[in-house]
Amino acid sequence: MTEDLSKFWLSAEKAVLVVVDVQERLVPAMDAIVYARVRKSIGLLLQGAEILQVPVIATEQYPRGLGHTVPELAAACRDGAVEKVSFGCCGDGGFVDRLGALDRPQVIVTGMEAHVCVYQTVLGLLEGGYNVHLVRDAICSRGKTDFLTGVENAARAGATVTTAEMALFQMLRAAGTPEFKAVSALIKEM
Structure with a gap:
């Protein structure tokens, strides 16, 4: 019998993009190079979500202490x-x-930190019956071991680990549409 692969597919009509706690006072604790890559990937997903009409939910962990979503992403x-x-x-x-x-x-999960808020969000979504796609290049932690452990455990729990580009092309499904042209142009800019 063939394995059910439905959990690996994404559909723009069924998906929600979640941006977890990318906040002003949390960002300086991240490696600058890693954070720049993560911010770029989240930005790509936010622009793609707008083109594909995928709803977005952002969260802020205790904003009085950690500030608000970084300005580069907040507007999206x-x-x-x-x-x-x-x-x-x-x-x-x-x-x-x-x-x-x-x-x-379907919930596409991005943000920080991979081993705390992102990981616990993934577990809660899986418990709630959601099909979770964890975007590996759009999450980070202060430490590499914590990042790797968060991603590994999320996958073992049932999340599908993906990348920003993979997720967008899955939701596009085919070339030749205006949405494909717009998303392809965004990817080329990266």
Whole structure:
């Protein structure tokens, strides 16, 4: 019997992009080169989400202490951020309500830190029955071991590990559309 591969597919009509805690006072703790790559990948996904009409939910962990979403990404998170104090986004009623109202079963997860808020969000989403796609080049942690462990455990728990470009091309499905041309142009700019 063939393995069910449905969890590996993404659809623009079924997906939500989640940007977890990319905040002003948390960014300086990240390696500058790694963060620049992550910010670029998240930016690509946000622009692609706009083209493909994929809703976006951003979160902010205790913004009084960690500040707000970095300005480079905040404008693209058009519906504002859900404030939270729980590490995992699913521990916050505001996030759960906003996600549930969208009625989309696929969640594309980005943000920081991979081994804390991102990882706990992935677990909560999987427990909630969501099909989770963790974007490896759009997450980071302060330390490489924590990053690798967060990604490995998320995959073992059932998340599909992907990249920004992979996720976008999956949602496009085919060339020759105006959306394909727009997303391809974004990728070429990277």
